[in-house]
Every structure is written in structure tokens, then in C-alpha cells.
Amino acid sequence: MTDPLVQLEQLTIRFDDRVAVDHVNLTVSRGDIVTIIGPNGAGKTTLIKAILGLQKATTGRIRVTPGLVVGYVPQHLSLETTLPLSVRRFMALTGRNATDCEKALERTGVRHLLNASIHHLSGGERQRLLLARALARQPDLLVLDEPAQGVDINGQAALYELIRELRDELHCGVIMISHDLHLVMAATDHVICLNQHVCCSGYPADISTDPAFVETFGQRVAESLAVYHHHHNHRHNLHGDVVPAGSHQGGCQHDHG
Numbered sequence: 186m187t188d189p190l191v192q193l194e195q196l197t198i199r200f201d202d203r204v205a206v207d208h209v210n211l212t213v214s215r216g217d218i219v220t221i222i223g224p225n226g227a228g229k230t231t232l233i234k235a236i237l238g239l240q241k242a243t244t245g246r247i248r249v250t251p252g253l254v255v256g257y258v259p260q261h262l263s264l265e266t267t268l269p270l271s272v273r274r275f276m277a278l279t280g281r282n283a284t285d286c287e288k289a290l291e292r293t294g295v296r297h298l299l300n301a302s303i304h305h306l307s308g309g310e311r312q313r314l315l316l317a318r319a320l321a322r323q324p325d326l327l328v329l330d331e332p333a334q335g336v337d338i339n340g341q342a343a344l345y346e347l348i349r350e351l352r353d354e355l356h357c358g359v360i361m362i363s364h365d366l367h368l369v370m371a372a373t374d375h376v377i378c379l380n381q382h383v384c385c386s387g388y389p390a391d392i393s394t395d396p397a398f399v400e401t402f403g404q405r406v407a408e409s410l411a412v413y414h415h416h417h418n419h420r421h422n423l424h425g426d427v428v429p430a431g432s433h434q435g436g437c438q439h440d441h442g
């Protein structure tokens with residue numbers, strides 16, 4: 186099924202005179218797992234915030250299916266550390282009943298922590314709790330901002346596997362930001378390499394061999410993911426600005442074809 190949940194059309198977001206997101210087209214449908222990769226400051230979180238309705242478009246359109254239920258796992262969770270807060274209470278803040286909350290915790294593998302203080306959770310446990318909170322809403326769309334941060338390497342693979350399973354069970358769409366390139370390549374249907382604008386996008390196997398990817402992430406990363414060459418019509422520097430073809434400024438090189 187290809188029910189579009191979110192469509193971005195030529196989305197551009199500027200902060201003063203700086204372009205954070207530049208003419209991005211993107212569709213997330215039910216059943217999709219779309220992963221956004223890109224260097225620091227590439228506009229990934231800004232793009233996600235636009236999908237969540239937390240950031241206005243400067244130009245372009247953000248279309249969201251009416252009544253869309255979104256489950257969001259943020260990059261940072263700021264909590265008042267002096268206030269005691271158990272996992273049970275944290276989950277109750279979703280407004281879902283205890284059974285739904287416990288089911289969600291069970292599904293993400295942290296039900297045994299029900300009475301633990303959320304301030305004492307490990308990085309991996311915290312991510313699974315945040316995923317359970319998102320899951321308790323029975324979302325149509327899961328939005329995950331670096332879901333595997335603080336998770337050890339074995340745990341990362343398991344977490345991405347869990348995300349795939351949840352996609353299948355809920356038949357939801359998933360859009361996530363990730364820096365774990367190897368795991369992303371294995372666990373994603375569609376990758377978008379963002380550097381303000383979309384440098385390259387497609388199936389993981391194609392992206393990993395795209396020169397735009399090589400330019401953005403460096404030769405070493407690219408070599409570990411295999412490389413092929415195709416046509417380019419421009420380059421851009423490390424700030425994401427387009428520079429004329431043939432220029433030797435560092436950055437990402439690609440076409441929009």
C-alpha cells in the first residue's frame with residue numbers, strides 16, 4: 186500500500202538569511218522506512234520539526250494526512266532531574282491506560298523497568314522507553330531523531346530490527362534521522378542524503394555508491410560502503426552552497442537528476 190502520510194513539496198526553511206532546508210521534496214507513505222542522513226547542521230532536525238508542525242515553511246508546502254497520529258522520539262529529552270519520575274508515571278503522561286502503556290513497554294523490551302526511575306536508565310534503556318512512549322499512541326507515523334544514540338553496537342542493530350518489526354505490525358510509516366551509516370544501509374528502504382538540499386536519495390545500495398555520498402561523508406566511509414560513479418552537474422562547499430562545476434572547494438558533488 187502506498188498511502189502518503191506526509192508530503193513535502195519544495196520545502197525551504199530559512200533562519201534570517203541562512204538556508205537550513207532548501208527546496209526539499211519528500212514523501213513518506215505507510216510501510217516506508219525513510220532515513221535522513223547528512224553532516225551536522227545539514228537541516229535534518231529542522232526538516233523533522235517541519236513534519237511535526239513545530240517549524241514553519243519559509244516557502245513550499247508541507248502536506249500531512251488529516252488526523253495523522255505521530256509518535257515522536259526526540260533527539261534530546263530534557264527532564265527536571267530533581268523531580269522523581271518512574272517509568273510507569275512517565276508512560277502515564279501519554280494519557281494512555283496502564284495496559285496500553287505496559288504493552289508498549291513490553292514490545293520495546295523494557296517492561297521490567299516499570300518501577301525504575303527514568304533518571305537512572307542507561308542510554309539504551311532510555312531510547313527503548315522513548316520508543317515505547319511513541320508506540321503507545323498507536324501512531325500512523327513514527328518520527329525518530331537519532332533513535333540509536335547512546336546504544337551499544339549490538340543494541341543498535343537490534344533497535345533498527347525492532348523499528349522494522351513495528352513498521353510491519355502497525356503498518357505505519359517511519360521517518361528517522363541517523364548517523365549510524367552501516368546500520369542505516371541495512372535497515373532502511375529509502376535513504377535521503379541531506380545537505381540543506383537533497384544531495385542524493387534512493388535505495389541504500391545505490392546511495393552508498395553515489396559520489397554525492399562520497400563527497401559528503403568522505404572517502405573512508407564511502408569505501409567501507411562501496412563506490413561507483415555517475416554524472417554530476419555541480420558541487421557545493423562545506424556550507425552547502427552550490428559552487429560552479431570544476432571548483433575544488435570541499436563538499437558534496439551531485440546532480441538532481
Ligand SMILES: Nc1ncnc2c1ncn2[C@@H]1O[C@H](COP(=O)(O)OP(=O)(O)OP(=O)(O)O)[C@@H](O)[C@H]1O
Pocket residue numbers: 200205223224225226227228229230231232
Ligand atoms: N531556531 C533556529 N534559529 C536559527 N537557526 C537555527 C534554528 N534551528 C536550527 N538552526 C540552524 O539551522 C541549521 C540546521 O540545523 P539542524 O539542527 O536542522 O541540523 P542537523 O542536520 O539536525 O544537525 P545535527 O546533525 O548536528 O543535529 C544549523 O545551522 C542551525 O544552527
